[in-house]
Amino acid sequence: MDVLDEVYSVIEDRKENPKEGSYVTSLYRDPKGLDKVLEKIGEESTEVIIAAKNGGEKEIIYESADLIFHLMIMLAAKGIPLDKVREEFVRRRK
Numbered sequence: 001m002d003v004l005d006e007v008y009s010v011i012e013d014r015k016e017n018p019k020e021g022s023y024v025t026s027l028y029r030d031p032k033g034l035d036k037v038l039e040k041i042g043e044e045s046t047e048v049i050i051a052a053k054n055g056g057e058k059e060i061i062y063e064s065a066d067l068i069f070h071l072m073i074m075l076a077a078k079g080i081p082l083d084k085v086r087e088e089f090v091r092r093r094k
C-alpha cells in the first residue's frame, strides 16, 4: 500500500465517519455537494497549469499533489476505488 492508497482510505473513512476540523469532511459537508469538489478540481487544474508555465519544480509538484488529492476526493464521492484507475492504466499499457 503506497501513500496514495493510505490517503484514499482516509478520504473514504471521512465519508463514513465525518470528523470535526477535517478538510475532506468540510468538502463533503459543503451545501454545493459534488459541485464544490468539482470546483476545487477546476481551481487546482488552473494552478497546475500556471505552475507548469511559470513556476519551479517545487511549485509544480505542490500543485500537482493538490490536484491529485482533489481527484481522489471526487473518485471517493462517486464510490470509485482508486484501484479502478490503476486498472485503467494497466489496460492502456502497451
Ligand SMILES: N=c1c2ncn([C@@H]3O[C@H](COP(=O)(O)OP(=O)(O)OP(=O)(O)O)[C@@H](O)[C@H]3O)c2ncn1[C@@H]1O[C@H](COP(=O)(O)O)[C@@H](O)[C@H]1O
Residues within 6 Å of the ligand: 007, 010, 011, 014, 021, 022, 023, 024, 025, 043, 065, 066, 069
Ligand atoms: N493530502 C492532503 C491535502 N492536500 C491538500 N490539502 C488541503 O487542501 C486545501 C487546498 O485548498 P487550496 O489549494 O485552495 O488552498 P487554501 O489556501 O486552503 O484555499 P481555500 O480552500 O481555503 O480556499 C488546503 O486546505 C490543504 O490543506 C490536503 N488536506 C489533507 N490531505 C490528506 O488528507 C488526509 C485527510 O485530511 P483531513 O480531512 O483534513 O483530516 C490527511 O491526513 C492528509 O493526508
